[in-house]
Structure formats: C-alpha cells, structure tokens
Amino acid sequence: MTFINYASREINCKIVYYGPGLCGKTTNIQWIFEQANPEKKGKLVSLATETDRTLFFDFLPLDMGTVKGFKVRFHLYTVPGQVFYDASRKLILRGCDGVIFVADSQAARLEANIESIANLATNLKENGFDIRTIPYVLQLNKRDMPTAAPVQELEQLLRFRNEPMIEAVANRGVGVIDTLKATARQILMDLQRS
C-alpha cells in the first residue's frame, strides 16, 4: 500500500525481500546500506538473533530523489527465512508494494527455493495480494558459488510470470541495485496505472 502524502509531497513504498533461510536477503540490504549516500539513507534496523539470523525483520529507509515533484522513499524490509518464523513473515508482507524473491542458486537449495515461493504465494494471499500481479522480481543470488545450479534450470523451476530475473552475488554487490531498480520500476508503473 503506497502512502502518498500530498501535503509533504512524498511517496512511500514498502518493498519486501523474501526467500529461504540464508539466501542473502539481509546481505542485499546491508550492501545497499553500505553503499548509499549517507544523506539518503536512514538507520539500518536489524532484529536478529545473537548468531545474526533475522528474528523478525531488517528495515532500511532510503530516500531516492524525486519523481514529478514528489519525494520518493523506499522502505526495504527483509523477512526471517527460517521455516518456523512463518507467522512473522506473514506480518511483514502486510501492506507491501513489491516483493523481491532472493533465490539461493546452490543446487542443494533448489527445493527450499520452491517451498519458499509457495509460502510467499500463501502469505501474500492472506494479506489480500496475488503473487501473479503484485510487482515482483526474481533474484538469483550466489551465482559465484561452485555449486550453483545453471541459470536455465533455476529459471525453469522458479520463474513463473515472466518477471524480471537478475543474477546476483549480493555480498559483492553484483546485481543488488539492478534488482531494486527493476522492482521500483514495476511499483511506479503500477502507481501510474492505478
């Protein structure tokens, strides 16, 4: 749910990074946080366990500049990937404008990716969204791993609506901004249509 404030001329969009445990959701927004201009970024809030596993969510507000005289601000959230945190994941999807699915390219994680997409579809539905129509981008992360499955195989298994698909190595920043940009494009184009 985009929040458009005509008084302060601001648009706020909520983008959620989704995916199986340890696929690199937090790494994506950490990289954005480290690279962003200090004036444009807010604080990175991480509700994590002592071992740095996301417990509830990570949150990063980003000021992006202006479109048509409106200040655009993205609120980036990650969900906890571990299967048993499902209740938290559902809460975080509430009112989101777009979803980035971060897939773990490693062959051993193929099934975890598929399960996580199915879980995303269910949780979106419970929040009143449709996975087939919401702004959505697929990121194939960890492309540098020797055990990474071929892109074609991942595409066949994980891509279901001709969504933008971006190869990434999030810990080195490869593909991170492209992913965010592809999502922003869909959200803003969606605003245009509505």
Add this chain to the structure above:
Amino acid sequence: MAKLDLVMFEEEYNQLQEIIGRLQVDSSSKVVFLVDKNGQQIAAAGDVRSIDATSLASLTAGNVAATDGLAKLIGEKEFSLLFHEGEKDNLHISIVGKRGILVVIFDQSSSLALVRLRVKKASRELQEIFERVEYRAQDQGGENAKFESPFTEITDEDIDRLFGD
C-alpha cells in the same frame, strides 16, 4: 487491485497535525507520532528531532503487528493498547481506526492516566479523518476523480534518474 493506497491531502494532513499537536500539549508528553499499520510515519508533534522517527514508525508497526498476532492466538480481536514503562520515558501505543497507530512518549511530567484520557479524545477525532480518507479511497470514481494523479506520465528516464543513472 487488492490494495488501497493511502492518499493524504493537505487539508486532512493539517487536521491530523493539529489534533496530535494539541494532544502533545494537553497530555504534557514529549513527542506524539501518528504512524500507519504498515510502518510509515504520517505525522508527528513535539521534540521530534530527538528521535529517529522512521525507525520508530517501522518498529512500532512491527510491535503492533506481532501483538495482533498474539491476540488472535488467544482468541482476541486485537489488543488496542500497548504500554511500555521505562526508567525515564514511557511509551503509550494505541490503535486508531483500522489503520492508524498513535504513539505517545512521555516522562514523569505527565502520567499514564492523563495520557490515556487525552489519547481517547484525540483518537475519536483522528478516526473520523481516517474514515474520510478510507471512504475516498474506496470511492474511486467519486471525489477522487476531481484530482489528477501526478503519476500518470512516469517515464523510464524518471526511474533511471532516481537511481542516479
């Protein structure tokens, strides 16, 4: 589309601002925030510079969402009020209408009873405004038609510019 965007115009925004400004003074509190359930700040009054408002908004929404989840687990519709007591400052969080959250931060120069009393009155006024905004969002063809969306002509170049290309 399943979602209804929250569109706030100047007049409503000023009214919200006035109500929470009054609440902050009347309740002798330090800061009052109005945020939406998705974690976005709508308005603020008081010494807002002392606090990271954006993080506060998102954490409050997370807190309310988690508490909502707990309420449902035990068969309650919601817990409409959360209170966190600190050594110096306290946090009073309450739900306004369907999508608003009112956050009041106060210290010993006020009291929980006074805050509760003032919040109750302000909530009723805020709710009326929220209902109006909601009504307009649903009535797409009605009042909304008077306003031309500024986003009808977003181009690829506009988006590239956001990312500094």
